[in-house]
Amino acid sequence: MAENIERLEDYGLSKDNKPKTLFSRVGIVGAGSVGQNIARMVSSRGLDVIMLDLGQAKLDQAFLDLAKELDRMIERWGMTNSEKLGILSRIKGTTNYEDFRGCDIVIEAIKSSSREHSHIVRAEILKTIEKHVERNTIIATNSSTQVITELTADLTYKDRCVSFHFLTPEADARIVEIVKGLYTSQEAYDNTMKFANLIGKKVVPVKESPGIISTRLIVPFINEACEILMEGVGSMEDIDLTMKVGFGLPLGPFEMADKIGLDKILRWCENLYDEFGDLKYKSSPLLKKLVRANQWGRRTGRGFYEYNKDGMKITKNISVGD
Secondary structure: OOHOOOOOHOOOOHHHHHHHHOEEEEEEEEOOOHHHHHHHHHOOOOOEEEEEEEOOOHHHHHHHHHHHHHHHHHHHHHOOOHHHHHHHHHHEEEEOEEEEEOOEEEEEOOOOOOOHHHHHHHHHHHHHHHHOOOOEEEEEEEEOOHHHHHOOOOOOOOHHEEEEOOOOOOOOOOOEEHHHOOOOHHHHHHHHHHHHHOOEEEEEEEEOOOOOHHHHHHHHHHHHHHHHHOOOOOOOOHHHHHHHHHOOOOHHHHHHHHHOHHHHHHHHHHHHHHHHHHHOOOOOOOHHHHHOOOOEHHHEEEEOOOOOOOEEEEEEOOHHHH
C-alpha cells in the first residue's frame, strides 16, 4: 500500500530540475578588513555569506568591526537600522572549512606578511577549500600579486579557479579585476563574471600578471610621491592637493596610502620588486620607516597623517619629516 501513496513532490519539478539561483551562498576565507568589506558588500546584495577565520576571537572582533562600519553608514549615508540587521543576519562566522559546503563561490582574502609566506599559505588554503566544496564551486583568490595558475598548481580541479580582485580598500568600488588562469575553464570564468554583475560590479578582464592593473599602477604612484616629499620638492599636503585639484582624484597619494594601509602597500612593493626587479617597485625608505613603527594609516590612527577614532584626518604626522 505504501508504494501507492502519492506525494506532493510527484506533481512538481524533480529535485534535479528545480531551478537554482546560480549564486546564493558565498564563502570568504579571512575575517580581516578586506574579508569584512567583501562580506558586507555581498550580504548587502541579499546573498548568504560564510566568513572563516582561524579563531573565534578574530570572528567576534570582525562582527564588532562590521557593526561599527554599518553604524557609520547609517550616520553618513542614510542606511537604516533594519538594513544593518539584515546584512549582519546573512553573515555567519566559522572556523570550520566544512561549512563551505553548499557555497557557489569561495574567495580567499587573507592578510599575509611576505611573498613567500603568502604563496605557501594561500596555496594551502585553496587546497583545503577544494577538499570541502562541491565540484562546481568556484575557488577564487583576492590577491593581486599572486598568480592564480601558480597558486592552484596542486589542485585536482584547476579549471574552476580564478583571481577575483576587489580594489583595496573599497570593496564598494564599482569594478573588479578578474583573471583567467592557464587552466581556468571558460564556463568558470563566465560564471565568475555573472557573479560580479550580480553584486553590482563592472568586470575588468585582465591577463595573468603579478599586480595586474591596479596594484602595478598604485605602487609607483605612491613610491614617487614619497620620493618627491623626501627631496623637498613639495609638502605632503601640497602633493596630495596637486593630485586632487589638478587631476580630479578623490584622494592624494598619501591619503590613498593611509586608506589602503601602509603595511599592505609595503607588501605589494616587495612582491612586485621580487617579481620584476624594477626599481619603480622598490619600496620607499619613508614607507618602510612608518610600517616599522606600526603606523599603518587610518587603521592604526597614524600613517602619513593622524586620524581620530572615526577615521577622519586630523593633521600631518610630524614623524614623517623627521
